[in-house]
Amino acid sequence: DAGVIQSPRHEVTEMGQEVTLRCKPISGHNSLFWYRQTMMRGLELLIYFNNNVPIDDSGMPEDRFSAKMPNASFSTLKIQPSEPRDSAVYFCASSLRQGVEKLFFGSGTQLSVL
Amino acid sequence: AQKVTQAQTEISVVEKEDVTLDCVYETRDTTYYLFWYKQPPSGELVFLIRRNSFDEQNEISGRYSWNFQKSTSSFNFTITASQVVDSAVYFCALRLGVQGAQKLVFGQGTRLTINP
Numbered sequence: 001d002a003g004v005i006q007s008p009r010h011e012v013t014e015m016g017q018e019v020t021l022r023c024k025p026i027s028g029h030n031s032l033f034w035y036r037q038t039m040m041r042g043l044e045l046l047i048y049f050n051n052n053v054p055i056d057d058s059g060m061p062e063d064r065f066s067a068k069m070p071n072a073s074f075s076t077l078k079i080q081p082s083e084p085r086d087s088a089v090y091f092c093a094s095s096l097r098q099g100v101e102k103l104f105f106g107s108g109t110q111l112s113v114l
Numbered sequence: 115a116q117k118v119t120q121a122q123t124e125i126s127v128v129e130k131e132d133v134t135l136d137c138v139y140e141t142r143d144t145t146y147y148l149f150w151y152k153q154p155p156s157g158e159l160v161f162l163i164r165r166n167s168f169d170e171q172n173e174i175s176g177r178y179s180w181n182f183q184k185s186t187s188s189f190n191f192t193i194t195a196s197q198v199v200d201s202a203v204y205f206c207a208l209r210l211g212v213q214g215a216q217k218l219v220f221g222q223g224t225r226l227t228i229n230p
Binding site for chain 1: 157218
């Protein structure tokens with residue numbers, strides 16, 4: 001069975017450029033999460049969706065970040081314009097339904113903004 | 115506020131030793147859930163266990179065991195007879211039981227190195 005699929009695995013870009021990270025959750029999962037991992041701040045929840053609807057985006061750092069989930073099988077996290085401090089590993093995770101189900105994580109996207 | 119503290123930043127032991135990873139949490143809620151995740155060198159986080167606040171039974175799964183003590187707000191993880199493949203970063207996490215509040219608050223992680 002395919003797990004959570006993220007693309008790209010690595011992204012190197014220059015400051016000011018737009019970056020789009022992609023995620024395909026596990027089929028049948030109703031909840032999708034975007035996390036960011038840095039050495040300084042650890043794992044932080046950026047935003048999560050239930051049934052394609054954003055529920056809590058209080059973790060999104062600022063207006064440069066936006067996330068969409070146009071359908072149950074696809075989500076994007078966009079940073080525009082990107083800054084060096086956005087460099088991190090971005091994880092997408094999904095879970096079967098609302099509640100206390102465990103999260104299944106993708107392999108992450110390593111983003112480097114030069 | 116919800117908080118998870120993993121005081122051990124790094125642990126290094128020799129293979130076959132037992133090792134315990136500490137996790138202390140803070141929450142005012144009476145209903146909550148605790149998790150452990152493993153992050154191997156490949157990068158993805160792998161679920162290990164979930165515990166709810168009403169179930170204080172300790173759990174054993176092979177060489178892994180977990181000790182949940184509400185009195186000390188701790189949820190410690192022990193690996194018995196460690197193996198090199200156990201080398202990873204381990205995260206403890208807390209989720210509130212409030213309906214719709216699906217935020218997992220992670221600790222800073224403990225990097226475990228098992229030396230042959």
